[in-house]
Amino acid sequence: MRLLHSLEKTHASFDDPNLVSHAGLVPVMALAQRAVLGELVAEHVTPGGECGVNADLKVPCLVAGMAAGADSIEDMDVLRHGAMGALFGGVRAPSTLGSHLRSYTWGNVAQLEKAGREFLAELARQAPLLPGAETLAFIDIDSMQKRVYGHQKQGARFGHTKIQGKSLLVRGLNALAAVISTPLSAPVIAATRLRGGNAASARGAASLAARAIGTARDCGCTGMIIVRMDSAYYNAAVIGAVRRGGARFSVTAPMNAGIRAAIAAIGDGAWTAIRYPRAIWDDQLDAWISDAEVAEAEYTAFASKKGQAVTARLIVRRVRDLNKKAGTGQDELFPVWRYHAVFTDSPFERIQAEGQHRDHAIVEQVFADVTSGPLAHMPSGVFAANAAWLSIAAMAHNLVRAAGALASLPYAKARAATIRRDLIAVAARTARRGRGHLTLHLPEAWHREQEWLNLLAAACGPPAAAA
Numbered sequence: 001m002r003l004l005h006s007l008e009k010t011h012a013s014f015d016d017p018n019l020v021s022h023a024g025l026v027p028v029m030a031l032a033q034r035a036v037l038g039e040l041v042a043e044h045v046t047p048g049g050e051c052g053v054n055a056d057l058k059v060p061c062l063v064a065g066m067a068a069g070a071d072s073i074e075d076m077d078v079l080r081h082g083a084m085g086a087l088f089g090g091v092r093a094p095s096t097l098g099s100h101l102r103s104y105t106w107g108n109v110a111q112l113e114k115a116g117r118e119f120l121a122e123l124a125r126q127a128p129l130l131p132g133a134e135t136l137a138f139i140d141i142d143s144m145q146k147r148v149y150g151h152q153k154q155g156a157r158f159g160h161t162k163i164q165g166k167s168l169l170v171r172g173l174n175a176l177a178a179v180i181s182t183p184l185s186a187p188v189i190a191a192t193r194l195r196g197g198n199a200a201s202a203r204g205a206a207s208l209a210a211r212a213i214g215t216a217r218d219c220g221c222t223g224m225i226i227v228r229m230d231s232a233y234y235n236a237a238v239i240g241a242v243r244r245g246g247a248r249f250s251v252t253a254p255m256n257a258g259i260r261a262a263i264a265a266i267g268d269g270a271w272t273a274i275r276y277p278r279a280i281w282d283d284q285l286d287a288w289i290s291d292a293e294v295a296e297a298e299y300t301a302f303a304s305k306k307g308q309a310v311t312a313r314l315i316v317r318r319v320r321d322l323n324k325k326a327g328t329g330q331d332e333l334f335p336v337w338r339y340h341a342v343f344t345d346s347p348f349e350r351i352q353a354e355g356q357h358r359d360h361a362i363v364e365q366v367f368a369d370v371t372s373g374p375l376a377h378m379p380s381g382v383f384a385a386n387a388a389w390l391s392i393a394a395m396a397h398n399l400v401r402a403a404g405a406l407a408s409l410p411y412a413k414a415r416a417a418t419i420r421r422d423l424i425a426v427a428a429r430t431a432r433r434g435r436g437h438l439t440l441h442l443p444e445a446w447h448r449e450q451e452w453l454n455l456l457a458a459a460c461g462p463p464a465a466a467a
Helices: 025-034 037-044 055-067 074-079 094-102 106-126 205-218 236-244 257-264 350-371 383-407 416-424 449-460
Strands: 136-147 157-163 166-181 188-195 224-229 248-253 272-282 287-301 310-320 337-344 428-433 437-441
Touching (some): 025 055, 025 383, 025 449, 037 106, 055 383, 106 383, 136 205, 205 224, 287 350, 383 416
Parallel strands (some): 136 224
Antiparallel strands (some): 157 166, 166 188
8 A cells, every 4th residue: 555646745734624533423422312311411410519510411422522432531622623513512622521520429420320320221222232131131240450640549549450360469440340241242331330449349249239230120131130250249248139139140159168168078970071162261270271070069158147148059160280390291190170169049050050150251341342442541530530430431331332233233242442443433524405404424435334324324213113
């Protein structure tokens, strides 16, 4: 590929008032408008002070900027160029949006989270976000330590995170999230909560799980719901909240004395050999693992806590522990195993239930999406402002996910960055015709033309008939 004109004869001029760089925001924000984002914010969110006014205009501005790829307050300028003023009303300057976020209290953040949960339910009615939810849905709960810089960040503390398989102490803020998915769908964010960087993983997880289950029901998850968690959430409060919400649980069991005793009691004939269709990477062995054995036993957890004992299935996977330093031809005297236990009340047969639990890692896909987008930074020094930013980032993620689901089947499970690149960040020229008609002229032979038109028709066309 090369230029067709000589360098000295190539010029540029920023003088066209009819161009926009992110024409995909038109159908995306039309979808947000159809899902009554502004009305929900106006109903629930009431920040105080002069800068807290017009939340129903400023929050959608922040959502639109994040959908276009903004990861800081200054990046919200992406909404103010060319013909954007002819396409959208109520756009505010970045400084105004930053002041608005700093006017939030912790109570206002809770209001914003409620609006976000109802917004997700409305999006699920407008787009096929969770196909198969009437049969089976999963809620995955996990936390992420987000590194921050500067000494003025409220709540910034040292907390544990894992980078390339190694546990490290990182100074930052801790984000707790619950995501909803089905075997046929990509995950959407049901609930979020920002915490201090040194917060224990399970702090606040019980109430978050209860809210996530309620949100899943509002989104059409009328069938079975299984809440999947790692060992940090193995406690009576979290499992009790899941059961009270009418859902089932699947949690990694820590290797304490009770679990070890239950595993030791499993007879040799109870183990079933399995081979993974795709090998998995084992951090401890530093090798790919494709063979294992699975067994199960009945187990009662939290028996020492009055009225909180839970009896369910303990599904155990064991992998042979090989000594990589052994000399060539040196056989083992007896097999050595490493055990991975899952405590669950899932009704599925044990191999399927164990495989479903390992799919809990899908929550990492969501963390990767948001950290490559709006959560690349925590933009403010004020804790409540960052908590509001996290909640709005969840709204933007769900909106982009809904737009992808309306565009085509491949985009329904594509990464958010792919949807932004192919469907949102496309240049267009605006042209008026007749009375009140506006036409967007997009690049000829755009490689995602049909998907873009599918999204436009679904977002701006007649409302879909109710199911």
